[in-house]
Amino acid sequence: MLRLETVSRSFDGFRLHADLAVARGARLAVLGPSGGGKTTLLNMIAGFLRPDSGKVWIDGQDVTDWPVPDRPLSLLFQEGNLFPHLSAFDNVALGVVPSLRLHEADRAAVAQALQQVGLSGLADRTPGDLSGGQRSRVALARMLLRDKPLALLDEPFAALDPGLRREMLALVGELCAAQGLTLVMVSHELRDAERLCTDLCLLEDGAVTLNGALAPMLEAPPPALTPWL
Amino acid sequence: MGAAVAVLVLLAVLGPLSAVLWRAEGVTALGPPDLSAIRFTIWQAILSALFSVALAVPVARALARRRFAGRATLIELMGAPFILPVIVAVLGLLAIFGRRGVLNAGLGAVGLPGIEIYGLHGVVLAHVFFNLPLAVRLLLQGWLAIPAERFRLAATLGFTSRDIARHMEWPMLRTVAPGAFLVIFLICTTSFAVALILGGGPRATTVELAIYQAFRYEFDLGRAALLGLVQVAICIVAGAMVLWVRVPGGMGTGLDRPVERYDGQGRLTRFVDGTAIALAALFLLLPILAVLLKGAAGLWALPGTVWQAALRSILLSLATAGVAVTLSLPMAMLIAKGRVKGLLETIGALTIAVSPLVIGTGLFLMLRPYMAPQSSALPVTGLVNALAALPFLLRALVPAIEEAEAGYGRLAESLGMSGWQRMRHVLLPRIRRALGFSAGLAAAMSMGDLGVITLFAAPQQGTLPLEMFRLMGSFRTHDAQAAAVLLLALSLGLFWIFDRGGRVNAAT
Numbered sequence: 002m003l004r005l006e007t008v009s010r011s012f013d014g015f016r017l018h019a020d021l022a023v024a025r026g027a028r029l030a031v032l033g034p035s036g037g038g039k040t041t042l043l044n045m046i047a048g049f050l051r052p053d054s055g056k057v058w059i060d061g062q063d064v065t066d067w068p069v070p071d072r073p074l075s076l077l078f079q080e081g082n083l084f085p086h087l088s089a090f091d092n093v094a095l096g097v098v099p100s101l102r103l104h105e106a107d108r109a110a111v112a113q114a115l116q117q118v119g120l121s122g123l124a125d126r127t128p129g130d131l132s133g134g135q136r137s138r139v140a141l142a143r144m145l146l147r148d149k150p151l152a153l154l155d156e157p158f159a160a161l162d163p164g165l166r167r168e169m170l171a172l173v174g175e176l177c178a179a180q181g182l183t184l185v186m187v188s189h190e191l192r193d194a195e196r197l198c199t200d201l202c203l204l205e206d207g208a209v210t211l212n213g214a215l216a217p218m219l220e221a222p223p224p225a226l227t228p229w230l
Numbered sequence: 231m232g233a234a235v236a237v238l239v240l241l242a243v244l245g246p247l248s249a250v251l252w253r254a255e256g257v258t259a260l261g262p263p264d265l266s267a268i269r270f271t272i273w274q275a276i277l278s279a280l281f282s283v284a285l286a287v288p289v290a291r292a293l294a295r296r297r298f299a300g301r302a303t304l305i306e307l308m309g310a311p312f313i314l315p316v317i318v319a320v321l322g323l324l325a326i327f328g329r330r331g332v333l334n335a336g337l338g339a340v341g342l343p344g345i346e347i348y349g350l351h352g353v354v355l356a357h358v359f360f361n362l363p364l365a366v367r368l369l370l371q372g373w374l375a376i377p378a379e380r381f382r383l384a385a386t387l388g389f390t391s392r393d394i395a396r397h398m399e400w401p402m403l404r405t406v407a408p409g410a411f412l413v414i415f416l417i418c419t420t421s422f423a424v425a426l427i428l429g430g431g432p433r434a435t436t437v438e439l440a441i442y443q444a445f446r447y448e449f450d451l452g453r454a455a456l457l458g459l460v461q462v463a464i465c466i467v468a469g470a471m472v473l474w475v476r477v478p479g480g481m482g483t484g485l486d487r488p489v490e491r492y493d494g495q496g497r498l499t500r501f502v503d504g505t506a507i508a509l510a511a512l513f514l515l516l517p518i519l520a521v522l523l524k525g526a527a528g529l530w531a532l533p534g535t536v537w538q539a540a541l542r543s544i545l546l547s548l549a550t551a552g553v554a555v556t557l558s559l560p561m562a563m564l565i566a567k568g569r570v571k572g573l574l575e576t577i578g579a580l581t582i583a584v585s586p587l588v589i590g591t592g593l594f595l596m597l598r599p600y601m602a603p604q605s606s607a608l609p610v611t612g613l614v615n616a617l618a619a620l621p622f623l624l625r626a627l628v629p630a631i632e633e634a635e636a637g638y639g640r641l642a643e644s645l646g647m648s649g650w651q652r653m654r655h656v657l658l659p660r661i662r663r664a665l666g667f668s669a670g671l672a673a674a675m676s677m678g679d680l681g682v683i684t685l686f687a688a689p690q691q692g693t694l695p696l697e698m699f700r701l702m703g704s705f706r707t708h709d710a711q712a713a714a715v716l717l718l719a720l721s722l723g724l725f726w727i728f729d730r731g732g733r734v735n736a737a738t
């Protein structure tokens with residue numbers, strides 16, 4: 002589904018090099034210390050950064066030179082996913098068409114996405130009148146509605162308290178499974194990865210130091226993983 | 231110390247104001263010319279603010295989303311009008327838009343009728359020249375305050391420039407633009423020098439200009455005083471509106487935070503942005519360039535009186551800078567402590583509300599029994615200029631002091647440093663840059679000032695701007711242009727020296 006073919010990118014004396022593949026429907030956690038290259042990796046997949054060399058494949062297509070909006074993916078940031086002056090409904094509807102010119106069917110789809118994340122009654126509220134968890138749900142609803150095969154999550158829900166975070170991760174898991182999404186999540190918590198992901202990749206100093214299925218790694222942790230346990 | 235200075239400043243503003251009030255008592259009504267001056271003041275300020283902000287929108291948008299060589303310099307230059315002498319800029323505008331200016335020559339060459347710069351549109355043009363850069367900086371700040379993630383989000387959602395304008399830029403402008411409009415409106419209501427040169431006559435006289443005329447030509451002190459009160463009322467209303475909408479500061483640095491943009495790569499938007507930036511740069515730079523080109527050659531042929539005036543101006547500016555820093559530093563230290571912050575800031579901002587010309591008139595009324603007005607011209611001008619610079623200096627100094635205190639206050643405390651020691655070893659070294667900037671700003675503002683000095687300078691006692699104004703009045707255009715080059719060099723030079731001085735070996 003996603004393949005990073007010997008991509009590399011350097012700036013300011015830092016160099017990221019990665020060769021990775023994520024199968025359709027898999028959920029990869031990218032773990033690593035700050036400054037290890039996690040966000041750079043994500044930015045290259047999303048198209049915010051071009052690799053100096055190598056290729057990025059998504060869904061069987063070479064998207065290396067594609068602009069951001071054309072890539073078949075959705076992004077969820079740590080925060081700032083919503084426009085503060087727009088209602089929850091409009092924020093979700095932006096996923097259909099940015100001009101917010103909606104047909105009847107679109108409106109129904111937005112309402113349904115909000116219902117899927119459990120926010121049916123709150124469509125008219127602006128982000129300021131929603132709790133942190135509810136805001137995350139609005140962003141998730143938009144991701145669902147966009148229905149792109151690849152979802153990129155950049156330390157999602159980091160601003161939420163642990164209980165709420167668990168709840169949101171579970172919800173993401175359900176929704177991904179239901180829609181058959183492939184997922185890449187950047188995190189610095191192994192625990193978050195355990196809850197949601199099938200695969201794990203450890204990124205340190207710009208290099209992949211560990212990569213594979215998550216379950217066996219947790220059963221017999223390789224040395225590289227011990228600091229994260 | 232700070233409190234004493236605050237009281238002093240309060241007295242220096244309110245004293246002359248009450249002198250004006252006292253004097254205005256006998257007058258009962260405003261005549262038709264006064265009413266038309268009030269109308270003109272408000273109308274030209276509305277137009278000036280409207281045009282400045284409207285034209286700033288495409289320029290700020292272009293600067294926010296383009297990266298090009300010279301961008302940082304251009305943004306930096308947009309902060310320069312504060313230290314640019316008004317009369318130099320007006321002379322430059324005359325060279326471009328005036329009767330025998332470049333534009334009219336071009337229009338004449340293709341057989342079109344020429345334009346006339348004197349009157350309402352000339353005043354508005356000059357005000358836009360001075361305030362467009364401020365508006366651009368204020369709006370650009372708004373643009374750069376849009377979180378970077380939001381632009382990334384917009385990119386993933388496939389926003390077009392239009393969608394970005396609707397969902398991100400328009401909401402931002404709705405909060406930022408009214409403040410920018412009101413600040414510029416306020417600045418333009420107190421405009422004196424521009425109106426003095428480009429306005430005048432029954433249809434283009436501002437209240438400030440009317441005060442000057444009442445004072446200088448008719449020596450009708452009662453009327454000058456009454457107009458002074460009108461001016462104070464206008465400023466207070468405008469100032470209250472500014473406070474009410476909470477205007478962001480446009481003078482600070484840190485305006486160049488890079489925000490990655492993924493939109494606006496189309497050929498048309500590139501063209502539109504390029505045109506906006508180029509036109510703005512031309513509009514702002516051409517007049518200054520014209521002055522330099524026309525004036526530089528005549529510099530060595532300038533009459534001795536101009537050089538004497540220049541010397542007088544330099545001394546006056548240095549004195550003003552000294553007084554302004556001496557007044558603002560203790561006040562800023564007190565404000566930074568957080569005690570009675572609001573009250574002190576209000577006192578510091580008073581000089582914006584009570585225009586320098588009104589304070590000058592009041593001081594004249596107060597001093598008249600004791601000394602000849604002409605011998606008090608320079609000290610009064612220096613004091614008024616220092617008071618006028620005060621709000622700007624407080625704005626620069628307070629954050630620097632707060633930062634120094636937040637970073638090292640506890641350390642100094644734990645080492646038992648206090649009083650003068652603490653000031654000498656901790657505070658002053660930490661705020662050197664802000665101090666240098668403040669002194670430079672005060673000196674440059676005073677250097678270019680053509681305000682109070684016009685009220686009572688004797689013929690042989692003018693400052694350089696006044697001398698230049700006299701040259702213009704007697705149609706000695708070449709000498710005036712040469713004097714403009716000198717004035718420009720002195721203003722920028724003084725600012726540069728102080729500002730540099732603050733940076734050399736500055737603590738980081």
